Amino acid sequence: MDALLEMKRITKVYPNGVVANESVDFSVARGEIHALVGENGAGKTTLMKVLFGLERADEGEVFYKGEKVDITSPSVAISHGIGMVHQHFMLVPSLTVAENVVLGLEPRRGIFLDVKAAVRRTEELAEEYNLPVNAAARVEDIPVGMRQKVEILKALLRGAELLVLDEPTAVLTPQETVELFAALRNLRERGHTIIFISHKLREVKEISDRVTVMRNGRVVGVVRTAEATEADISRMMVGREVVFRVEKPPATPGRPVMRVEDLRLVADSGKEVLKGVSFTVRTGEILGVAGVEGNGQAELVEILTGLRQPSGGRVLVDGEDVTGADPGTIRRRGVSHIPEDRMTYGAAAQATIRENLIADRCWSKRFNPRVLMSLKAVAEHGEALVREYDIRTRSSATPVKMLSGGNIQKVVVARELSADPKVIVANQPNRGIDVGATEFIHRKLIEKRSSGVGILLVSADLNEVMTLSDRLLVLYGGEVVALFPDASEVTEEELGLYMLGVKRMTPEEMAGAEAAAAGGRAGPSDAEARSPAVGGGAR
Amino acid sequence: MNGTTRTTDYLFQVYRTLIAVLLALALGFVITCFVSEMPLEAFGNFLLGPLTSVRRFGNVIEAAIPLVFTGLAVSIVFQASQFNIGAEGQFFMGAVAAVIVGIVLPLPGVIHVLVCLAAAMAAGALCGWIPGVLKARLGASELVSSLMLNYVYFRLGVYVINYHFRDKEAGALVSWPIRETSWLDQFLQPTRIHWGILVVAAAVVFVYLFLYRTRWGYALRMTGLNINFARYAGIGTASVIVYSQVLGGAIAGLGGAVEMLGIHRRFIWMMMPGYGWDGIIVAILARNNPLGVVLGALFLAYMRTGADIMARMTDVSAEMVTVIQGVMILLVTAQAFLAGWRHRIVVREATRRKEVPQSEGAA
Numbered sequence: 001m002d003a004l005l006e007m008k009r010i011t012k013v014y015p016n017g018v019v020a021n022e023s024v025d026f027s028v029a030r031g032e033i034h035a036l037v038g039e040n041g042a043g044k045t046t047l048m049k050v051l052f053g054l055e056r057a058d059e060g061e062v063f064y065k066g067e068k069v070d071i072t073s074p075s076v077a078i079s080h081g082i083g084m085v086h087q088h089f090m091l092v093p094s095l096t097v098a099e100n101v102v103l104g105l106e107p108r109r110g111i112f113l114d115v116k117a118a119v120r121r122t123e124e125l126a127e128e129y130n131l132p133v134n135a136a137a138r139v140e141d142i143p144v145g146m147r148q149k150v151e152i153l154k155a156l157l158r159g160a161e162l163l164v165l166d167e168p169t170a171v172l173t174p175q176e177t178v179e180l181f182a183a184l185r186n187l188r189e190r191g192h193t194i195i196f197i198s199h200k201l202r203e204v205k206e207i208s209d210r211v212t213v214m215r216n217g218r219v220v221g222v223v224r225t226a227e228a229t230e231a232d233i234s235r236m237m238v239g240r241e242v243v244f245r246v247e248k249p250p251a252t253p254g255r256p257v258m259r260v261e262d263l264r265l266v267a268d269s270g271k272e273v274l275k276g277v278s279f280t281v282r283t284g285e286i287l288g289v290a291g292v293e294g295n296g297q298a299e300l301v302e303i304l305t306g307l308r309q310p311s312g313g314r315v316l317v318d319g320e321d322v323t324g325a326d327p328g329t330i331r332r333r334g335v336s337h338i339p340e341d342r343m344t345y346g347a348a349a350q351a352t353i354r355e356n357l358i359a360d361r362c363w364s365k366r367f368n369p370r371v372l373m374s375l376k377a378v379a380e381h382g383e384a385l386v387r388e389y390d391i392r393t394r395s396s397a398t399p400v401k402m403l404s405g406g407n408i409q410k411v412v413v414a415r416e417l418s419a420d421p422k423v424i425v426a427n428q429p430n431r432g433i434d435v436g437a438t439e440f441i442h443r444k445l446i447e448k449r450s451s452g453v454g455i456l457l458v459s460a461d462l463n464e465v466m467t468l469s470d471r472l473l474v475l476y477g478g479e480v481v482a483l484f485p486d487a488s489e490v491t492e493e494e495l496g497l498y499m500l501g502v503k504r505m506t507p508e509e510m511a512g513a514e515a516a517a518a519g520g521r522a523g524p525s526d527a528e529a530r531s532p533a534v535g536g537g538a539r
Numbered sequence: 540m541n542g543t544t545r546t547t548d549y550l551f552q553v554y555r556t557l558i559a560v561l562l563a564l565a566l567g568f569v570i571t572c573f574v575s576e577m578p579l580e581a582f583g584n585f586l587l588g589p590l591t592s593v594r595r596f597g598n599v600i601e602a603a604i605p606l607v608f609t610g611l612a613v614s615i616v617f618q619a620s621q622f623n624i625g626a627e628g629q630f631f632m633g634a635v636a637a638v639i640v641g642i643v644l645p646l647p648g649v650i651h652v653l654v655c656l657a658a659a660m661a662a663g664a665l666c667g668w669i670p671g672v673l674k675a676r677l678g679a680s681e682l683v684s685s686l687m688l689n690y691v692y693f694r695l696g697v698y699v700i701n702y703h704f705r706d707k708e709a710g711a712l713v714s715w716p717i718r719e720t721s722w723l724d725q726f727l728q729p730t731r732i733h734w735g736i737l738v739v740a741a742a743v744v745f746v747y748l749f750l751y752r753t754r755w756g757y758a759l760r761m762t763g764l765n766i767n768f769a770r771y772a773g774i775g776t777a778s779v780i781v782y783s784q785v786l787g788g789a790i791a792g793l794g795g796a797v798e799m800l801g802i803h804r805r806f807i808w809m810m811m812p813g814y815g816w817d818g819i820i821v822a823i824l825a826r827n828n829p830l831g832v833v834l835g836a837l838f839l840a841y842m843r844t845g846a847d848i849m850a851r852m853t854d855v856s857a858e859m860v861t862v863i864q865g866v867m868i869l870l871v872t873a874q875a876f877l878a879g880w881r882h883r884i885v886v887r888e889a890t891r892r893k894e895v896p897q898s899e900g901a902a
Contacts, residue, residue, distance in 0.1 A: 013886040022890070058886050307771060328773030337771065345771040348764040359761060359772035362754050372752045 003063075004030040004193050005051075005162060010060035012046055017402070020046035021057070022217040028162070033184060033194045035204040035225070038214035038237055039434040041405050044197050045087075047214070048164050052084045053077045064162075083160025085151040087167045093140035097133050098122040101153050125153050130186050143500075144292055145176035149183070163187065164195045169203055171293055171460065174496040181207050199237070201230040213237055238435050248446055251470040254283035257454040258304070258335070258423045263313035265299050265478075273299045275478045276313070280514070281423060281454040286445070288469025288487055289458040292499050296478040297458045298340060301427045304456070305337040306330040307345075318422060331360055334422035338412055338429045340458075342405075346412040349401035353393060354382025356400050357415050389414035390440060406437030413441050417448055424448060427458045442468060462492055471513075474498040481505065485516040551881050556824065558877065559870035567863040571855055581853040585860075588848030589841055597730020598844045599837065601802065605630070606836035607739050608794025609818025611746045612787040614827040618750060619783035620763035621674070625685030626791040627815025628692030629666040631808070633659035633792025634799045635696040638806040641717025641799070642704055651720040656738065656796050663792015664785045666692055671784030675777040681784065693811055700806045714806035723801035733801035742790055747829040749786070759783050791815065820868055839864075
C-alpha cells in the first residue's frame, strides 16, 4: 500500500512528566479513512498535535509523501496539505461563515474584503464537496453540525489532502453524524485521506477502512476494520474484557428535593439563553438532561450551583428558596456539584489531593479543633477518600496535577459525593476519562441515587445519559422540549429529533409525563406546593 | 511515580535560582572590570566585606529586618494571586503612626512599644484595606490602586510629620525624637541589632502558620491557586482578597514601626525609603514562602551591605548592586530560562520510569 503519511518512533513528554506518546509508529495510506482509537488519555490527540505542528515531539520523524518533513507550526502543516478539525472549533463566532472560511486568504477589492467573492468561493466549495452551509450567516447563529462543515471547508480551501478530525461526532446528534459520514465518504472518493479520531467503536466500524489502536501512549495494534469486531477493538483499547453495563436497580423516587421554576437567563449579549425552564428532581432518582452542547445546559448548571445569577425564576432546594445565593450557601443546603471542566472549577491543580478534598469543608470543626488546622485530620480524611474512591496515587499528599484525567475526576467526585448531599448536580461527569474511571463513577452515582439522593445529570453523551437516567428531559434552545417519564423507553433516534429541535412536546404532554413520574403519594403535596408559584410567577 | 517528579521540580527551582544568582554576579564582575582600576579588590570587598567585622555583619542583619517584613507582606498578597505594590506606602504609614504614638503618648516601657506596634499595624492594615476593597467590590485593579496610593500615603505622611511633629531645632527635616519608653533597645554592641529581631521572628512564624496551618490561610492559598475553584467550593473569594491585603498591610506597617523604634527613633524619611519595592524582590526570590523570605532578605541585605563597603573602600559605586539585582530577578522570573534543561530531565525521568512496569498505568 502507498503510504501518504508515516510517523516513526514519535515520543512526546509533557512538562509535568506525562509520557503522552512513546515511540509511536503510525502510518496512513493514500485515500483511506483511518480511525485512530483509544481511551481518553491514550495519546491520540497528542500524536495529531505533533503532526499538525501544535506540539514538538521529543523524538521521532515524520514522513509525508515519502519525504521527511519538519512540521514546526500549523502553517507548515497546512502548506504541506495537512488540515485539522479540532474538537473545539476554531471559528470567529461574530463573523459570517464565508468570512471564516476565507480568513487569512481573503479575496480583496482594493483594501476591502470582497464579500461577494468570499460568499461565492464558499458556496462553490460547499457544492463541490457536498457540504451545504449558509455562507452569509454568522457562525454564532448556526448549529454545531454546520460549524463543523465550516471547519472542514476551511481546511479544504487551504488545500488539505490529509484531513484530521478530532472526535468529530462528540458534538453531533445521530442525524448529523449520518450526514457527516456521507460527506467523509464523498471526500474519500475525491482522493482525500482522512484520519478519524474517536472512541466510539460503532462509528469507527461504520466509517473507517483501517484502525490504529493506542493505549497508554503506545500503539497496540493496526487492523483492517472489516476483519475485526467491536469487541476485538475494545479489548485492544482497554487491555481487558469490557462489560458496558452498569447494574441499576429500579428507582424509588420520593419527595421533590430540587425544584426549578420558570428559570430565565439573558446573556450580556442580549441573547436569551434560558427561556423559562422548569423541572423537579426527586429523591432517589436520576433526572437526565440531554441536548447538544450550547443549548443552555452550562448556564443552567451554573445557576443551580450559585456560580451565576438568573434573570428570572426560582430555584428551591428542599422547599427553601436559594435563587441567586452564593455557592457556599447552596452547598450548605445540600447541593453538590460535579463541574463540566474539572481543571477550571473542580480542582486546584497545584494543591495536593488532600487539600483539594477539603475545599468545601475547610471550615469544619473536624479539621479545625482549635485555631490551627489539624494536618493529621486533613491527611486521614484524604487517605480515607483516596482508598474509598480508588484514586490511583501513592499518597494523598501528591499534587493533583500529577494525576491522570480519570483520577482527577475521581478526586472531584470523591469530594462531592462525600459531602452528604441531598442533590448532586453532575455536568458531563465522564468527559475525557477512561473506561475504568467511567464505570466507577457511574456505579458511585447509582449507589447515591439508591440511597435517596436526587441527581441531575447533564450530559451531551447520549449513551451516558440514556443508561444512567431514570427520567429524561431534552434542552433545546434554552427550553425544555421533551420530558420522558422512563428513560429506558426512549430510542436514540427519537432523542436526536428533539435535540435537533425538529420535534417538541406540547406542555400538556410534558405535564402528563411529570404527573406519571410524581406517582401516588408524592402527587397531591406536589401539586399544592406548585400552584401558588405559578400564580405569582413572572408571567 | 509522582514523588520523584515533585522533588525534581523543587531541586530544579533551587538550582535555577542559584544559577541565576551566579550569572548575575559574574556579569557584575565583568562590568566592574570595565569601570574600575582595581576590579579584584572591589569585587572582593563586595563579596566578602560583610564578613570582615562584627559591625559589618551587624549591618547585614539590621538591613534584613525591614526587608523580611515587606517580603512577608508582599508574599501573603502574592499567595492570593493578587498584586501588591503598596507595601511601600503601608510601611511608610506604619512608621508615621509609630512615631506619632512614640512622641505623643506617655506610657511605661514595654506597653509603649506594644501600643506603637499596634498603631502601626492598624495604619498599615487600613492602607491595605483600600485597594483590597476596591478590587473586591468594584473590580478595580489592585495593581494600579496600590501603586498610586503609595504616593498619596507618602505625601500624607510627610505632611503630618512636617506640619505637626517637626523638630524645628534639628538641623534637618525630621520629627521630634520618640520617647525612650518606646525604644526597641539595641542589645549587641558594636552593632545596632535591636529587639525588633524578636518581632520579626514572631512575624515569620505567624505568617507561616497562618498560611499553612489555618483555615483562612488555606482559603487564601486556594483562591490564589485557582479562584474559580475557590468560588465553586464555597470560599468567599471577595473577603479573601480583602483580608490578604489587610494582613499584608498590617505586616508592612509593623515593619515601618520596628525600623523607627529600633534604628532611627525619630522620623527621618523625606523620600520613599524603598523597602516596599525591595519586598517584591525578596518575595520573588523566596517564591512567596515565608521561610524563604528570611533567606531572600538576608541575601539582599548582604549584597547591599557589601556594595556599601565596596563603594567606601574602592572606586566602584554602590549602584553596581542594582545591576546585579536586575539581572537576577530577570533570570529568576523568566519562565523559559533553563526550561529546555528541565524538559530534558523530565523526558529522561519519564521514559526511564516507563520502563519499570507499574500498576498505576492501568488507571
